[in-house]
Amino acid sequence: MEQLQLIQSKIYEIREQKVMLDRDLAEMYGVQTKALNQAVKRNIDRFPEDFMFQLTDEETRNWKSQFVTSNSIKMGVRRNPYAFTELGVAMLSSVLNSKTAIQINMSIMRTFVAIRQLVVLPRVDRVDELENQIMELKKYIDDVFADYNDINDDTRMQLELINETLAGLQNRNNSLNKPRPKIGFVK
Template identity: 75%
Template sequence: MEELQVIQSKIYEIRSMKVMLDRDLAEMYGVQTKVLNQAVKRNSTRFPEDFMFQLTDEETQNWKSQIVTSNAIKMGVRRNPFAFTEHGVVMLASVLRSEIAVQTSILITRAFVAIRKLVSTPPADRVTELQQEVKELKEYIEEAFADYNDINEDTRIQLELINQTLAELQSKKATNDKPRPRIGFVK
């Protein structure tokens, strides 16, 4: 599980795609970045644009600003890194042809799948839980003050806030229940 978290921390969103950079992949596969990129260049037909692309200067600067590293590591980037999509990462395992590459590719694929699953299933259950907890709180307050004919102003305001929160949670749940647009190629 810890390995997946480490891998997930090295998955970036660039050009609206989840990708991993050549330097991170080289580290995971136990090779130098230069060796990884040479293997890719020797097998360039296996890496179309939807498997791999090189970052632009602007994308590289954005990436550098997102990571917190020392200047020594930042200065080690002499050229714009290559970004590999999930399919590109799987293809790397066949190009590198080592047992470490195969095992690492399996872990990386699992990390991509976990991220995709997390993104595709929003935490709507948490909204329902919060809604239930707020309802229970409201009922408790109403029961606690049921014997008193006169509810003070503070308690009345709290009950109004709880009712407002319940309404907001209900509207959020309704928003999350809307069907999502289909993703993929459309003819």
């Protein structure tokens, strides 16, 4: 799980695609960025634009600006990094033919799949479940005590508390359903 989180932190959104940068991939594979890029250039036919692209100057500046506190990340970037899409990362395993590369690639592919599932699958929310239970309870009480004149003050107060709680949950749920900000690099 820790490795998935580490990999997930290295996935950026650039040009509306989830990508990993050459320097992060090289670090994970235990090779120099230069060596990774040379292997890719020797097999450039395997990396069309939808597998890999080079960041523009502006994209590189934006990416570096996310790491204001860390000069070590800014240092040593002499050229714009290459970004590998999920397909490009999968192709890297055929170019970097080592046991480490294969193991790391499997972890990266699992991470991409996990991210895709988070986006595609509906979010199970405990607030929704509680809201439904409270609404059922309210409906039951309304059915049992259809006429408020037939109930005592304690029951009336409980009904009011249920109504207030339900309203609060609905307000909270409405605020939770706002669109989430994208994770990673955003133009």
